[in-house]
Amino acid sequence: MHTSATTGWGRSTSSHGRVIRPDSAEQWEEMMAAAGPRGLIARGGGCAYGDAAQNAGGIVALTSSTNERLEVEGDTVLAEAGTTLGAIIRALAPLGWTLPVVPGTSHVTVGGAIAADVHGKNHVHTGTFGSHVREMSVLTPALGEVVLGPESNPDAFRATVGGLGLTGVITRARLGLIRLDSWFYRTTDTVVDGLDATLESLATAARDSPYAVGWLDARTRTGIVSRADPMMPGRAAPPGGGRLPAPRMPAPTLLGRGIGTTVTVANRARLTAARLRPRSIRPLPAVLYPLDALPGWPGLHGPRGLVQYQFVVPFGAEQVLHAAMRGPARAATLAVLKVFGAAGDAPLSFPMPGWSLALDFPAHPRLASALDTLDDQVAAAGGRVYLVKDSRMRPDLVAAMYPGLDRWRAERDLLDPDRLMTSDLDRRLRLSGDGHA
Amino acid sequence: MRDGLGRDQTVLVLGGTSDIGTAIAHELLPSAGTILLAGRETAALKLAADRLTVPGRRVETLHYDATAPAAATVDVLACAAALAGDLDVVVLAVGALTGEELIGADSPALESSLQTNMLGPMVAVHATAHRLREQGHGTLIVLSSVAAVRTRETLLTYGVAKAALDLYARRIGRTLRGSGARVLVVRPGHVRTRMTAGLPEAPFATTAREVAARVSRSLRRRAAVVYAPAILRPVMATLRVLPQDLMNNTPRKER
Numbered sequence: 001m002h003t004s005a006t007t008g009w010g011r012s013t014s015s016h017g018r019v020i021r022p023d024s025a026e027q028w029e030e031m032m033a034a035a036g037p038r039g040l041i042a043r044g045g046g047c048a049y050g051d052a053a054q055n056a057g058g059i060v061a062l063t064s065s066t067n068e069r070l071e072v073e074g075d076t077v078l079a080e081a082g083t084t085l086g087a088i089i090r091a092l093a094p095l096g097w098t099l100p101v102v103p104g105t106s107h108v109t110v111g112g113a114i115a116a117d118v119h120g121k122n123h124v125h126t127g128t129f130g131s132h133v134r135e136m137s138v139l140t141p142a143l144g145e146v147v148l149g150p151e152s153n154p155d156a157f158r159a160t161v162g163g164l165g166l167t168g169v170i171t172r173a174r175l176g177l178i179r180l181d182s183w184f185y186r187t188t189d190t191v192v193d194g195l196d197a198t199l200e201s202l203a204t205a206a207r208d209s210p211y212a213v214g215w216l217d218a219r220t221r222t223g224i225v226s227r228a229d230p231m232m233p234g235r236a237a238p239p240g241g242g243r244l245p246a247p248r249m250p251a252p253t254l255l256g257r258g259i260g261t262t263v264t265v266a267n268r269a270r271l272t273a274a275r276l277r278p279r280s281i282r283p284l285p286a287v288l289y290p291l292d293a294l295p296g297w298p299g300l301h302g303p304r305g306l307v308q309y310q311f312v313v314p315f316g317a318e319q320v321l322h323a324a325m326r327g328p329a330r331a332a333t334l335a336v337l338k339v340f341g342a343a344g345d346a347p348l349s350f351p352m353p354g355w356s357l358a359l360d361f362p363a364h365p366r367l368a369s370a371l372d373t374l375d376d377q378v379a380a381a382g383g384r385v386y387l388v389k390d391s392r393m394r395p396d397l398v399a400a401m402y403p404g405l406d407r408w409r410a411e412r413d414l415l416d417p418d419r420l421m422t423s424d425l426d427r428r429l430r431l432s433g434d435g436h437a
Numbered sequence: 438m439r440d441g442l443g444r445d446q447t448v449l450v451l452g453g454t455s456d457i458g459t460a461i462a463h464e465l466l467p468s469a470g471t472i473l474l475a476g477r478e479t480a481a482l483k484l485a486a487d488r489l490t491v492p493g494r495r496v497e498t499l500h501y502d503a504t505a506p507a508a509a510t511v512d513v514l515a516c517a518a519a520l521a522g523d524l525d526v527v528v529l530a531v532g533a534l535t536g537e538e539l540i541g542a543d544s545p546a547l548e549s550s551l552q553t554n555m556l557g558p559m560v561a562v563h564a565t566a567h568r569l570r571e572q573g574h575g576t577l578i579v580l581s582s583v584a585a586v587r588t589r590e591t592l593l594t595y596g597v598a599k600a601a602l603d604l605y606a607r608r609i610g611r612t613l614r615g616s617g618a619r620v621l622v623v624r625p626g627h628v629r630t631r632m633t634a635g636l637p638e639a640p641f642a643t644t645a646r647e648v649a650a651r652v653s654r655s656l657r658r659r660a661a662v663v664y665a666p667a668i669l670r671p672v673m674a675t676l677r678v679l680p681q682d683l684m685n686n687t688p689r690k691e692r
Contacts, residue, residue: 003573003615003616003617004615005617008441010441012441012442013439013440013441015438015573015574015617016573016574016615016616016617017573017617038571038572038573050441051438051441055573056438056523056572056573056574056617057570057571057572057573057574057617058573304443305441307441307442363441363442363443364442365442365443365444365657367442368442368444371442391440391441391442392440392441392442392444394469395446424438427438427522427523428438428440428446430522
């Protein structure tokens with residue numbers, strides 16, 4: 001059996017499995033029928049920071065060949081699972097449509113976005129990606145190919161949204177669209193002192209602007225609140241049919257310990273830029289995909305790679321954010337703050353009303369106990385950690401953070417009773433529960 | 438599964454009463470995870486398990502006898518996986534120090550020493566390597582000895598057994614390349630444990646905790662063989678090229 005290594009986007013996790021790329025519906029079905037005891041997981045853009053799309057000893061099935069069809073019908077688009085959100089946005093922009101929810105990178109696929117139930121910088125207004133899925137086809141081990149939607153088969157639908165690929169292989173989905181207001185956005189950066197002022201400023205920005213995000217520097221205790229508002233509608237159409245070159249910077253590799261200084265300098269530079277030039281006009285991709293501006297970001301974190309820790313705590317539990325900023329966030333290379341609106345009804349969906357903080361760290365073993373402590377504080381405050389980005393949480397906390405876990409397990413066992421769909425994340429966090437595995 | 442910060446979740450110790458084996462398990466899973474101790478003596482296993490019990494960590498014991506037929510070893514591994522899921526680390530810590538003066542003219546004693554120090558452990562290496570390959574990840578830590586590098590007459594049987602095990606484990610480790618699994622061969626010098634109690638102490642003597650710390654650091658590198666303490670690597674390289682007669686006159690005793 002030939003195996004090859006798959007890693008998470010953060011490069012801190014890696015394991016060996018059989019990587020295959022089925023390119024027809026028959027091949028997908030054959031593969032599912034032939035999967036051994038180590039099971040299979042579908043892998044889209046490989047954008048999960050940790051081990052969500054790895055499957056040690058089993059099959060890692062790439063969906064990248066399923067990206068050809070893209071049909072617009074009314075205010076929806078039918079897209080295959082392997083299509084990247086970036087490709088959809090580029091293709092739809094000339095028609096005046098766009099996706100309501102986009103995560104921080106354009107490389108996420110439709111399948112991955114549903115399985116992680118991703119969110120954007122506009123969660124307050126639009127909710128998660130899953131809330132705009134009108135229906136989807138899922139190849140399940142127990143029932144074969146099924147069509148799931150919020151009305152038809154709602155329980156299976158909700159188990160698959162945010163279900164980390166463990167209910168089956170998503171093959172295509174019909175997504176709701178919104179009108180593209182403008183291809184160009186006016187971004188405004190406000191420099192704020194202290195965490196509380198940043199939260200307040202971010203809450204206002206999130207209410208008034210479609211996109212809002214906060215950047216924090218734990219060392220200098222300053223924040224930048226960035227908001228983006230559409231330009232006048234007359235400039236809606238992107239130049240050159242939406243085929244803007246993605247902003248790219250070279251990806252140098254530094255040793256892990258070097259990044260501390262680099263980050264200090266980068267944060268200063270960003271603060272200075274925000275002070276000197278708080279307003280600018282940017283094309284939509286530059287607003288939506290900050291992560292794509294520096295593709296070598298994980299590599300900058302040294303040979304051990306990068307670990308991201310994203311959590312959400314309800315409004316009123318700001319003390320957890322303060323604890324994070326006083327503690328582990330001081331070692332973070334990036335700290336991104338967002339506000340979340342109402343939660344969806346998928347049991348494993350991450351967003352809930354409150355504050356979300358995402359921290360990037362070089363994956364150093366010394367980090368472990370500080371993050372374990374933060375886990376406990378987050379869980380005690382009624383918050384949760386984002387599973388698709390996780391690579392180090394303790395399994396016993398999942399049930400406390402996700403009260404719908406048992407409901408999800410029951411539904412998942414109907415779609416995949418033999419637990420054929422599995423991943424390293426599933427094993428590490430024991431998401432499927434004990435018993436047979 | 439090993440996590441993004443390099444922490445393992447499950448460690449199985451074959452020879453679960455071994456001081457070095459349990460020290461390695463303790464070092465790798467300081468406050469969480471599952472430690473499985475597999476061994477022959479139930480009472481001693483229970484004691485070892487009690488010593489390892491800390492809040493947040495699960496400790497279980499299993500029956501394992503290195504002198505039993507090979508199929509039993511395969512079953513122990515399957516049992517361990519059924520109890521705790523994937524085995525992230527398997528520590529092979531089976532062995533008994535039997536000096537030549539103890540064996541003397543007793544041929545069954547020689548056979549028994551080879552079973553405990555060579556045959557049983559080799560079967561365990563074989564079975565574990567197979568399981569880890571199927572699993573697509575995991576580390577097998579094999580406790581060898583400096584006696585595998587330079588064998589003295591006073592520990593001839595033990596040294597020969599360790600030499601065979603050492604070579605076998607390294608070669609199996611090579612076949613695992615590209616499978617996600619790996620083998621780490623550990624060659625400690627004189628370690629102050631129950632096994633060496635009463636023996637005259639050799640130079641560069643160390644403790645089980647220090648060996649465990651060294652193993653833990655080596656797991657973060659791609660090392661295939663590690664000496665504990667590290668100074669033994671150049672020392673053994675020198676002893677290896679020394680003529681045997683001269684070697685026999687050097688006043689030291691290996692474990």
